[in-house]
Amino acid sequence: MIRVFSPLAIAVLIVAPGGRQPVYAQNSPARQPPPRFEACWQNAANGNPVPRSDIGPFGSTLEDENHAGIHNPGTPNVPATNVTFVRGPDGSWSNSATGAPVPNSDLGPFGSTQEDENHAGIHNPGTPNVPATNVTFVRVPCPPPLTASMGGLPRIVDFPSAAQAGDAIRLRVAGADPADASLWLDNHRLDATVVSSGLATLTVPVGFSLGAHQLVLRSHDQESAVTIHIVNLFADPLATTEPGVVQTVTVHVEGLTDADAGTMYFKTADPAQFVSGNAIDSAPVVGGIATTQIVGVHVGPAVIQFKLVVTPKPTK
DSSP: OOEOOOSSSSSSOOOOOOOOOOOOOOOSSSSSOOOOOEEEEEEEETBOOOOOOGEEEEEEEEETTTEEEEEEEBBBTTTOEEEEEOOOOSSEEEEEEOOOOOOOOGEETTEEEEETTTTTEEEEEBBTBOOOEEEEEEOOOOOOOOGGTTOOOOOOEOOSEETTTTTTEEEEEESSSSEEEEETTTTTTTTTTOOSSSEEEEEOOOOOSEEEEEEEEEEEEEEEOOOOOOOEEEOOOOOOOOOOOOOEEEEESOOOOOOOEEEEEEEEEEEEEETTTOEEEEOOOBEEEEEEEESSSSSOOOOOEEEEEEOOHHHH
């Protein structure tokens, strides 16, 4: 089975092996309010910010848009770990069983390994058939909250960079009056409601051309826009997995141009694993195709999920 990540489960899902593994309280005498979200990161090479929806507890796997977990069956010498986290409205995280807040210092881009206090990375040497991935993230100060009373423009601060027609996507906005806010795709008004917490959910309409479009937020005769790419994603079929047998996963991407840099993130589960050894693999989109490799652990249907992230190519 091959399927696209739900756009609500944005970006990378789980940390690569190695690196610092934070320890989270399993017992807490009282539920504490989470600290104000102050865990902002950007790509160290191109300065692109990591969406807030792509940030969570280091070492965890994103299970749905608001839940992540660390589930390790353990070994004879390593105790098992089974911790679930829940995301708050502002992007902060807490232990869902105890309510203990996750410190901002233990939050970073999903899929990355924390390298020091202010750096994290995804480093995959690749294989002969899978390009290497080498991305470093740097922690940066978070911008102050923007509200309508501050006189700033309404703006979309967190959104998926790519989606398919019919996808339900979640946005985070700032500086907009919920009583007078609307969302538009190019010149088409969308059926979406902005709530007081700054969240909005909408469905990408059917009938728009593939490629880049302007997603516009309007409030009190002011507006700002971000770019979202409408794409088609489809994968070549895979055979039933068999122990030790390697298969190449190929995902086709329609809707990108030479000015777009696409990265595909892959997730798999038993009965297969990635040849790279990563829990989540990533690969650049080259010529409309992104590939990775899996190897069978048991006999069974291969389950692959994938998600596309698009950024502008750096100018030379």
